[in-house]
Amino acid sequence: MISITLTRRAADKRILSFAVEGHAEYAKPGKDIVCAGVSAVTVGTVNSIEALTGLELPASMRNGWLQSDIPSTGVEASDDKVQLLLESMVVMLQTISESYGKYVVISEQSV
Numbered sequence: 001m002i003s004i005t006l007t008r009r010a011a012d013k014r015i016l017s018f019a020v021e022g023h024a025e026y027a028k029p030g031k032d033i034v035c036a037g038v039s040a041v042t043v044g045t046v047n048s049i050e051a052l053t054g055l056e057l058p059a060s061m062r063n064g065w066l067q068s069d070i071p072s073t074g075v076e077a078s079d080d081k082v083q084l085l086l087e088s089m090v091v092m093l094q095t096i097s098e099s100y101g102k103y104v105v106i107s108e109q110s111v
Helices: 033-053 076-099
Strands: 002-008 015-021 059-062 065-069 104-110
Touching: 002 033, 002 076, 015 033, 015 076, 033 065, 033 076, 076 104
Parallel strands: 002 104
Antiparallel strands: 002 015, 015 065, 059 065
């Protein structure tokens, strides 16, 4: 199962970090559309943030694991773009979870 954890700031619900770990085991490696979908969405979001905002995310990736803390750019407009891209990621992951909930679980925590 893939476990996705979002950490939000309680005061304004901004995403401060996210972590993805595990394997869906929906199908054999190389044929697992659930793992491929989650990977495409999460890695694509990290790449999009870096390409479109210039913010280099401190992301760690290993087999079946991706984690990133979201730093502030110090520029409100840029931070808002980063948050929009992250919220888009959440919508895409929720869509995958709705179809394949047995294989993907999303949880949120506030700090």
